[in-house]
Amino acid sequence: MFPYLRLGLFILPLASLSLLIGLWVSISIIEREASRLNLKISLNDIIFYSLLAGAVGGRIGYALEFPTLFISKPLSLFSLSPTTLSPIFGVTTGLIFFLSWIQRKKIPFLLALDATAPGLAMFMVFVGISHIFSGNAYGAPTTLPWGIHLSNEYRHPSQFYETLIAVAIFFMIQKRILHHDGKGINFLFLVVLSSLASIFLEAFRGDSNYWFAGLRVAQIIAFLIMIISLYFINQIIINKIEFKKNISESKK
């Protein structure tokens, strides 16, 4: 689509730029939500260092896949190339760092999760925009009149679908439909909506991976995540009701 912005000698990938802007906007939203939830600590530092830990973990994970190459040239560990990061190692390291930090600072876990929910929802909007710029997450071929010409075929504008649905999810998360601030429900609700969006959108993608009988891997994984999240939401609601019943009985 429009992958690069040429500024004199510099070539700026617009997809990366939109992710950076998304990160900045999301962190501001998380800070605002944290303050609304009376979280008396700045999440800025936690997020920044978690991302840094994720990048370091991602690079170490990649190096562990090719140990002899990196042992013979250890300075390659500091290469700027984002293609030499292991996504699984990166995400795992970032999450472990985030969880251990909030535990060390004695921040209520569920409250911290709820504080991140609207920011994460906004970040997903920017992920969609970055896909519009990069042409990644492209759609399956289609003959529908709104198909876009990409990679030598008319395809579903899956990146636009993804962005529009992410905007809708952001507004639903902002409205806090399920209430119960600080109990982790808003975060779990975000996970449910994102999983549902993934199940729906995957059908229009042209880059799906398949399991047996033509089933799409991403849909199955999203379905399992959705079931687990719905279970936890249900548990939180039941606990809340029992807590209320106990209080009302003790008053009697």
Place this chain on the structure above:
Amino acid sequence: MTDTITFDWVRNFKLSAFILIAFSIFWIYFSRNLSSNIIDVVSAPREGFLAPDFTLNTLDGSQITLSTLRGKIVVINFWATWCPPCRAETPALQNSFEQYKDVDIVILGIDLANQDSIDNVKNFVRDFTLTYPILLDIEGKVANLYQNNALPSTYFVDREGIIRTIIIGGPMSETVIKSKIEALLKEEQ
């Protein structure tokens, strides 16, 4: 009164959850792909697509067609003599070629000859003692085919002719190049 309202809300939640699960199961089943041709075999200069085919003359006058290299891992590197990061990564490409040339791995250096002079290319090849094939894109058609708008740009193509990794910009280190090749070799084990 409060308890009644809360109870209704819970019942609604369970109903909503049931609807979501039922819809998801239906949609996953409805949208499964039963086509025998699941892999997209269209050629496009993108990861996951067939590398667009081309035929170019080499510096020594012979011809190379990409599709005839099917069955080998191919590294396609777009470069020009006037491009500093291209110069910087050339020794890494040459070293990688030396290491892997005996295991069916081909490195093709495509010079954007429409923006370069043949004499400069010859001097460049001599200065860096390059032994991998240097192709001349005299009309810039292959660069257009690959929608190339940044130098250097490198495409790692697997044995089936599918582009697996694209690295835009540089210079790439020898470790980056070799790790991408090793990743493709590992898949075959």
